[in-house]
Amino acid sequence: MDRLVPPDDTSALIAALCPAMQGSGPLARLMSEGALYCVFQPLADLREGAVFAHEALIRGPENTPFHTPGVLLAMARSEQMLADFELFCIFTALVQWGKSDQPGRLFVNTSANALVQITTRQREAGTFGDLLRAFGMLPRKLVLELTEHERADDLAQFRDAINAVHASGAMLALDDFGDGHSSLKLWAEVKPNFVKIDRYFIHAISEQGESLQMVQAIQRIADVFGTTLVAEGIETRDDLRVLRDLDIGYGQGFLLGRPGREPSMRIEAPALAVIQDRRVAVLPQLPHNARPDVLRSLSVIQAPCVGLTTTNNELAALLHQHPTLHAVAVVDKDRPVALINRQQFMNHYTVMYFREVHGKKPCIAYANHAPRLVELDYDVDELVGILTSQDQRYLSDGFIVTDNGRYVGLGTGDQLVRAVTEARIEAARHANPLTFLPGNIPISIHIERLLANGSEFVACYADLNNFKPFNDQYGYWRGDEMIRLMARLALAHCDARRDFVGHVGGDDFVILFQSNDWQRRCEAMVCEFAQQAQELFDETARQAGGIQAEDRHGVVRFFPCTTVSIGAVRIHRGQYRSAEEVANEAALAKHAAKQSQSGLFVREDAAGTADLTLQPGEALLKA
Template structure:
């Protein structure tokens, strides 16, 4: 049956002179199944087949969509579902094919069938078709809201006790709910094809799949990735660790079940090449500041007297400020130094001691939600209004006061959070940082793949950076990133930015040497455009070296150190990176800018 669900239609249907189109199909028993393979992605074996229903060929009711519309219009929901399952079991039992059979059924149809036949009656009915119940997987195709989730869970428990397994179809399409997954605890969940289609090019889809894997581990559920249509998507799903796959690239629906996987997808599953996981386009440079260090300081109200506030400051010698709070909502902040300077003036206590302290408050305090990202806070540090650094800030949780912090704490937290974010994605080039680089090398080594680890570094970059300034230096680094991306095969080669002018390239492309040579040559040509005319004519610039001695430096060029790695030789990513870095030093001495280290 199609994965499109069907409601049980209640109520009367107007009579006609003869059987309606679908009614006639059911009477003639003209429905027949086709079977699409579900493949184990670790070894390429055919694990199971999903049965998909078809109507009479050459008619308007041949396709699943047409059949479902007719069933809805003619009020034949339950009769149609029963006929689909009957036709499927009859065909499967006659062929006696190895492996499991996934049969689509709506939640309401399953409940109705169980209540009508009972557990033993269902078992007898299935076995009458010479189908073994333990080889049958009921795939819940519930796109309408399940009216009685508790009853469904009870029925599922009875059905499972009889030896049948359960699967949840199209998870993630917005209608298959996490509650349904949690409550019926299916043995298998099928991920909606939206998340698998073109996953090789979408980092957000990959992150979603990885999140579903965590949930599946909690519930002890196997995952099936539906909609696999390309070799690139298959590689990513294989390498991310999805257990089963289904889609046209693996096998199309056919009246005869597939026994062996076709040559092309089998080759993809058996190859030693490792997929390059897509990255999120522009990762957040900060993340949230939940870990921000706060002072659980006492608060005052707008009516608190100045004498009371003075006692608070005197009792808390390290307190730099207090928050003015109405209920749970902060409305102002009072700076310690500013207040105590006023309070210590002659006759102040006698005249103003019993007056409200709110007169000293900054009624436009900087409020920081614990969920704020770093990017939202950078403006505080660069603002012309430096009160926010001297007064500090007030931290809130959903608008409620939770504490205060200092400007120093804010600077430190922003810096630490950005450093951590840069380990995942470089903020200048948005290329993967140290953590994704290490993870990709580890995946290559785990699969014992053959690859080439290259360390790319600019020659005479510091003099250029000092001479023209950091903005021009950043422009040159971004130029190198663009050219390197142009020379990498997005499906086979990984490009990461270690930091500064250091880049890592992990090639699985066989023509890696030609790619590196083009990268060195093209960068050398295009980088000259970043120098002024006099420097281009002179072939370089006069600048100070690391020891403060002024001398001539040639125009910036690129060096690449390469190490051909056999995955059998290494177990640690760090060892590979160190060898590539050593090769880079040799490359700087090479007239071609490229040096290959041959391992014994």
């Protein structure tokens, strides 16, 4: 038999375990009269689209001031019966669930102190498992959910209570993880089977990259502990789609099902439709900042330093021992205070009679007292500020590298330029600095997600026609405006929930459509770009329909006004194995679009059957 039926009369057992309910206060009377009851909210399996469990929530009489749990808890505190009230709620949930004859697990809220009480009050009469069976509950069907609003008064007793729950076969969960109460320490202490992610991180996760990254971080922690996650507060289809794609196992929220007197055996139809839909979510992007500690990967020169009292002769001897050293830092108690340029110092030192007159004097007299200091964890913007500052002495003197203000070594101007350049290139692979659209790495990741999910989509490659002569004629500032125009139109004509817009670089864009009306969107994009791009030409060019400019061979000829060509290829389930294959097909479609001069070209002969070949540099996902 898979379930236990509670006795017809469990009120005596509840009264014995909750003596405070015999009091004279309003809440005590509601408890003794049986006026409180539980409603049950479903928890859904986000992979299967089925109801996995239910959470029991206490309610007072309907249409009265006592209906909501917040009011009931306040009454319990005022009547000084909070512990007994919590136990009463737990036992009421067990009895109602036992009588409902429903399958699945039951989540029941409990504080740490209530957990201690429930596992100790009947210890003489048997184990915690025996107590659960007395209420008609199989221990393996129960999940005690630590609300964690209050810390346990006695940690030793709390640990004993946790052990008693585990020993019975019942499970534990942490509620509202991330709300400021729960902690990693508690997670490690309790070793819960489930952790509920607080609704703060779930609400609008489809729009907020910070929340997305937080949930992904919690996932990594859950992997370490072997814990199953439950996302709370799911209220929109877009949020549900993101959570499904993140492979969060279970969820709870009004979109999936509202609390009701009777347990619901099905999730709501709109939620089920999202779970069964193969289209993947377009995950929100965080602006990618190049890693802040860009200098840590460079070979900092482990150069010796000198002190405030080091003489000119001693410095000259040091430089003689290190012939490749371009400068020497002057350090006071591990803190750099000045920098001496080798060439400038030696120009003084080699002057006739310098050693005789100044050799034993402190060398700091020939130092730059305002050297450029660069912390190892400087971000790229701070480094760019150094490169563009009016003080360019770092080009010859180099700079002093510090870690938390302490001397580490020296760097050269060449190193600084290289560090900034490499960091900017890496950042551009994540987000294009001109349009802020996702770059090559996010594009590849999204294609891989689409392929892994078996989604059918359309990969489009957009490229501007006659952009180079326009850029040469009007300059880079107006050329940037043309590229930003394309970015704006691409975003405007795409569904942000279904369609992914990326900027490969230059005037190359990629759009991954899941919208069924993708062709209409592309055609509108082509038409509007042709109209709005003309505003970036001068009146003479608009009247002529183009400009006279040199081609790639230096020959002056006429170029029509800039337009856009979009090559599209339909990607069917199981047709391609990697993002690179999809990228190549999209690049071939773009090539055909530019040759056909039709605006939009749909490549029907995909999967390598076309005669077209890519020219060097035409692959979609450039390094």
